[in-house]
Amino acid sequence: MSQQHIVRFISKATLDADSTLAYVESVSRRNLRKSAAVVGLGVYAIYLIYRGLYTLNPDALAFSLAVYLAEIHGFFSLAFYYFQIWELRRRNVPPPPEGVSVDVFITTCNEDVDLLRQTVRGAINMRYPHRTFVLDDGRRPEVRALCEELGCEYVSRDTNEHAKAGNWNHAYARTSGALIATFDADHVPRADFLERTLGFFADPWVGVVQVPQRYHNLDSLQHRVDWRQRRLYGEQDVFFNLVMPGKDHWNASFFCGTGAVLRRSALAPHGGLVTGTITEDMHTALALQSEGWKSVYLNELLVTGLAPMDFTSYSSQRLRWAEGNLKIIRRLNPLTRRGLTFAQRVCYFASMYHWTIGFPKLVFYLAPPLILFSGQFPIANFDRPFVTMYLAHLAALVGSYKLLARGTGRLFMDELFNMANFYTLLVASWRFLAGGGGRFVVTSKRGGEGSNDRAVWPHYAMVVFTVLAIVWSALGLGFGVTEDVVGAGIAAFWSIYNLSLMLVVLSFARRPSQKRQAVRFRTSVPVELLDAPANGWLGVTLDLSETGCTLLWPRPLLVGGRLRLRVHLGAHPLDCDADIVSLHDSVRSEWVAYGVRFRFSGTNGADRLADGLYNMAVPEIFTRLTRPSWSVRVARAAISRVLRSTTLRAPRYEAYLPLRLQIRDGGEFLATTRDLSRGGLSLVSPRPLATGTVVRLILRSPDGEWSSLGTVMRTTAMPGADAAFRAWLVGLRIDGQADLVGLRDILSTEALA
Amino acid sequence: MRATPPLIALGLLVSLEVGLFYVQHHDVVRLSGGRGAVVADEGFPEAARSVLARERVSRRVLERVADVARERAEFDLQARALERIVEGAPHDAESRLRLAQALREAGRLEEAERLYRTELGMDPEGGLR
Numbered sequence: 001m002s003q004q005h006i007v008r009f010i011s012k013a014t015l016d017a018d019s020t021l022a023y024v025e026s027v028s029r030r031n032l033r034k035s036a037a038v039v040g041l042g043v044y045a046i047y048l049i050y051r052g053l054y055t056l057n058p059d060a061l062a063f064s065l066a067v068y069l070a071e072i073h074g075f076f077s078l079a080f081y082y083f084q085i086w087e088l089r090r091r092n093v094p095p096p097p098e099g100v101s102v103d104v105f106i107t108t109c110n111e112d113v114d115l116l117r118q119t120v121r122g123a124i125n126m127r128y129p130h131r132t133f134v135l136d137d138g139r140r141p142e143v144r145a146l147c148e149e150l151g152c153e154y155v156s157r158d159t160n161e162h163a164k165a166g167n168w169n170h171a172y173a174r175t176s177g178a179l180i181a182t183f184d185a186d187h188v189p190r191a192d193f194l195e196r197t198l199g200f201f202a203d204p205w206v207g208v209v210q211v212p213q214r215y216h217n218l219d220s221l222q223h224r225v226d227w228r229q230r231r232l233y234g235e236q237d238v239f240f241n242l243v244m245p246g247k248d249h250w251n252a253s254f255f256c257g258t259g260a261v262l263r264r265s266a267l268a269p270h271g272g273l274v275t276g277t278i279t280e281d282m283h284t285a286l287a288l289q290s291e292g293w294k295s296v297y298l299n300e301l302l303v304t305g306l307a308p309m310d311f312t313s314y315s316s317q318r319l320r321w322a323e324g325n326l327k328i329i330r331r332l333n334p335l336t337r338r339g340l341t342f343a344q345r346v347c348y349f350a351s352m353y354h355w356t357i358g359f360p361k362l363v364f365y366l367a368p369p370l371i372l373f374s375g376q377f378p379i380a381n382f383d384r385p386f387v388t389m390y391l392a393h394l395a396a397l398v399g400s401y402k403l404l405a406r407g408t409g410r411l412f413m414d415e416l417f418n419m420a421n422f423y424t425l426l427v428a429s430w431r432f433l434a435g436g437g438g439r440f441v442v443t444s445k446r447g448g449e450g451s452n453d454r455a456v457w458p459h460y461a462m463v464v465f466t467v468l469a470i471v472w473s474a475l476g477l478g479f480g481v482t483e484d485v486v487g488a489g490i491a492a493f494w495s496i497y498n499l500s501l502m503l504v505v506l507s508f509a510r511r512p513s514q515k516r517q518a519v520r521f522r523t524s525v526p527v528e529l530l531d532a533p534a535n536g537w538l539g540v541t542l543d544l545s546e547t548g549c550t551l552l553w554p555r556p557l558l559v560g561g562r563l564r565l566r567v568h569l570g571a572h573p574l575d576c577d578a579d580i581v582s583l584h585d586s587v588r589s590e591w592v593a594y595g596v597r598f599r600f601s602g603t604n605g606a607d608r609l610a611d612g613l614y615n616m617a618v619p620e621i622f623t624r625l626t627r628p629s630w631s632v633r634v635a636r637a638a639i640s641r642v643l644r645s646t647t648l649r650a651p652r653y654e655a656y657l658p659l660r661l662q663i664r665d666g667g668e669f670l671a672t673t674r675d676l677s678r679g680g681l682s683l684v685s686p687r688p689l690a691t692g693t694v695v696r697l698i699l700r701s702p703d704g705e706w707s708s709l710g711t712v713m714r715t716t717a718m719p720g721a722d723a724a725f726r727a728w729l730v731g732l733r734i735d736g737q738a739d740l741v742g743l744r745d746i747l748s749t750e751a752l753a
Numbered sequence: 754m755r756a757t758p759p760l761i762a763l764g765l766l767v768s769l770e771v772g773l774f775y776v777q778h779h780d781v782v783r784l785s786g787g788r789g790a791v792v793a794d795e796g797f798p799e800a801a802r803s804v805l806a807r808e809r810v811s812r813r814v815l816e817r818v819a820d821v822a823r824e825r826a827e828f829d830l831q832a833r834a835l836e837r838i839v840e841g842a843p844h845d846a847e848s849r850l851r852l853a854q855a856l857r858e859a860g861r862l863e864e865a866e867r868l869y870r871t872e873l874g875m876d877p878e879g880g881l882r
Contacts, residue, residue, distance in 0.1 A: 375809070460759070463763075464763060464766060467763060467767070468766060468767065468770050471767055471770055471771070472770060472774065475771065475778075476774075476778075479778060479781050479782055479785050479814075480781060480785065480810065480811035480813040480814035480817075481778050481781050481809075481810065481811065481814075482809065482811060483811035483812060483813065
């Protein structure tokens with residue numbers, strides 16, 4: 001037993017981290033999902049056996065075998081996936097221990113100082129006592145100056161050996177905190193990050209605590225947002241909402257490079273993070289777990305970062321992940337590494353296997369055009385038994401996938417991103433097989449790299465190949481060279497489906513490069529003009545960023561003019577000068593949207609605005625986009641229908657209106673509505689209001705002033721860690737006969753969409 | 754307008770492909786014109802022989818070869834086309850009778866007689882008795 005193991009063994013255990021695990025669902029639901037997984041895999045296996053016995057085409061054996069092997073690959077992919085999400089777990093958060101020394105590492109190389117600034121400020125503002133270190137591999141004087149200004153420590157080195165891991169290890173050797181929290185340059189932690197994560201280290205066997213990586217630039221390449229339906233799709237949602245909680249059940253969740261806390265003593269034998277691959281995170285986690293350390297995954301929104309904005313950055317990030325993860329097999333094969341449990345072996349291997357889908361995807365994308373060109377089918381005996389078997393396997397596959405996805409996965413979108421990634425993953429697999437080495441490339445988060453044709457030429461080539469195949473087949477059928485209309489029809493349908501996915505991917509890749517310097521947060525907060533003539537009028541933001549906003553204002557404003565604004569973001573409004581830089585379309589009647597650029601003197605105003613965005617707007621946006629599961633929605637709709645029929649509850653309409661609230665003690669503040677109904681409304685308030693409180697609500701618009709008394713029916717605290725930016729969702733009943741529904745046209749979800 | 758150059762390139766490629774298709778399948782394309790034009794086409798026998806030498810060709814094209822060959826009194830070609838049709842649909846009684854007729858007209862009397870006799874021995878359901 002090593003000395004370090006002895007030290008750990010004799011240390012006083014105050015917690016067993018396993019006791020913090022809790023099931024996410026009831027026993028019956030879990031059993032239902034497990035049954036679905038077994039049935040799905042069983043039917044898939046029977047289908048594959050049938051395929052192997054009866055449908056391999058000896059006239060096109062190589063083609064037939066390629067498609068068959070791709071299907072077998074898909075079976076193992078699905079089996080690994082279902083194994084990982086067999087049980088989902090969440091964590092009960094233990095209180096943080098007192099007096100533990102914590103170092104916070106922020107790694108940077110070439111990121112913008114403006115971007116780094118908010119990360120450093122977020123790190124410094126974490127409440128639990130700690131020391132913050134900025135590890136700058138760019139050796140930039142402006143970063144050193146930033147650290148001096150903000151009051152944290154600057155660390156740099158003479159070389160860039162081992163890239164991010166080397167940078168990290170250099171600081172590791174020069175610091176002494178028992179625990180180390182680590183963030184990438186763009187990942188801004190919430191003030192309570194350490195408070196929520198440190199408690200798990202009371203278990204002396206816990207080596208790493210990881211939280212999910214969420215991204216606040218929802219206009220990134222990997223996000224799709226439907227604001228009207230309140231649906232957010234993130235490409236990594238399946239990983240962070242299903243796979244990681246599932247891995248946590250098997251004690252196999254792993255360190256993802258940022259948004260994590262690591263135990264220094266666990267890393268001591270390695271001198272920090274394990275080097276030798278370009279994905280030091282999983283490599284380190286695998287090494288630690290094989291040495292007996294536990295990992296914890298806490299699925300809470302405690303840090304947000306930036307996702308790649310353009311296709312080139314996105315592809316280079318995925319290539320690094322894929323190449324690095326595959327390369328770990330050569331260094332530290334989870335199947336043979338001593339010290340891992342069976343489940344850990346499967347989970348780690350599954351994470352690596354996932355990156356090999358490039359080859360099977362290539363086969364699936366090439367097969368339909370090849371059929372159209374050659375007239376040869378990979379499947380012999382395309383008869384009724386085969387079609388029955390195929391449809392049964394497809395139904396079992398889709399049904400079990402949807403059931404196990406628990407509302408997270410979207411098959412079409414997943415397939416779209418598989419299409420986007422197929423060539424990158426093909427390159428990664430090829431380099432792995434060829435034994436080539438990759439290099440660490442810092443992912444650009446600001447965008448601006450635009451479209452690089454090298455990243456998308458395979459997609460162009462596939463489009464051309466598919467179009468030519470369809471034309472060739474049509475000519476052949478038209479002139480009578482071939483007469484297999486059914487076969488050609490199936491292949492053409494399959495080709496057109498793939499073609500449509502490819503065109504969507506190309507539209508991602510060709511979209512205009514990001515021009516904005518700052519992320520726009522879709523948040524609606526009240527705005528006042530401080531100039532005297534504007535007294536009494538209120539506007540509302542349609543979006544807000546560190547540098548400006550889109551302001552919806554009920555009166556004409558002069559484009560090019562300068563204003564003095566008061567932005568009500570949290571309990572302490574922010575005053576600043578602003579330029580009206582553009583005029584957007586009129587939303588309704590006199591309400592017009594203007595592009596506004598803030599002009600802060602010094603950094604205080606910008607920093608306060610950023611604090612508000614990360615501590616108030618981000619949690620609120622993610623709360624707004626958290627849609628309940630299908631079953632909950634159906635149940636709620638049914639209850640709502642019953643209540644409506646008994647006039648107990650009127651229909652609600654999402655709308656964002658700036659209101660002035662006056663309370664009886666003479667106080668006055670501003671708030672923004674979230675929804676309206678015939679008899680009431682809900683609003684986001686910077687103050688908690690006790691149930692039963694009577695308030696006067698005033699809305700001034702070009703159509704006139706609307707005013708009414710309302711009674712607070714309920715108040716719910718919204719998620720947020722910073723006391724200065726707390727917000728409450730308040731439900732009010734309107735006293736009197738006011739019909740608010742007509743007001744929704746001023747700023748409804750339709751206007752925002 | 755950004756999409757125009759790729760679309761032009763794709764259009765050029767499709768045009769090239771159509772050209773390639775013609776080069777590879779000029780015989781089939783030649784037979785696909787209006788019936789009168791194909792009958793009058795002096796190159797018909799060559800195109801028809803080329804089509805008949807193909808491993809795979811649609812019944813529609815074979816029917817066209819048989820019909821045009823009959824009209825041009827090229828019964829040997831007609832018989833070869835009908836033989837290909839019968840190979841693909843051995844229970845098609847009408848095609849078999851047409852083949853027998855074509856064989857007779859082509860002077861291949863023994864084969865025609867054998868086929869007639871076989872046809873007379875077939876039951877109305879299509880199977881051999």
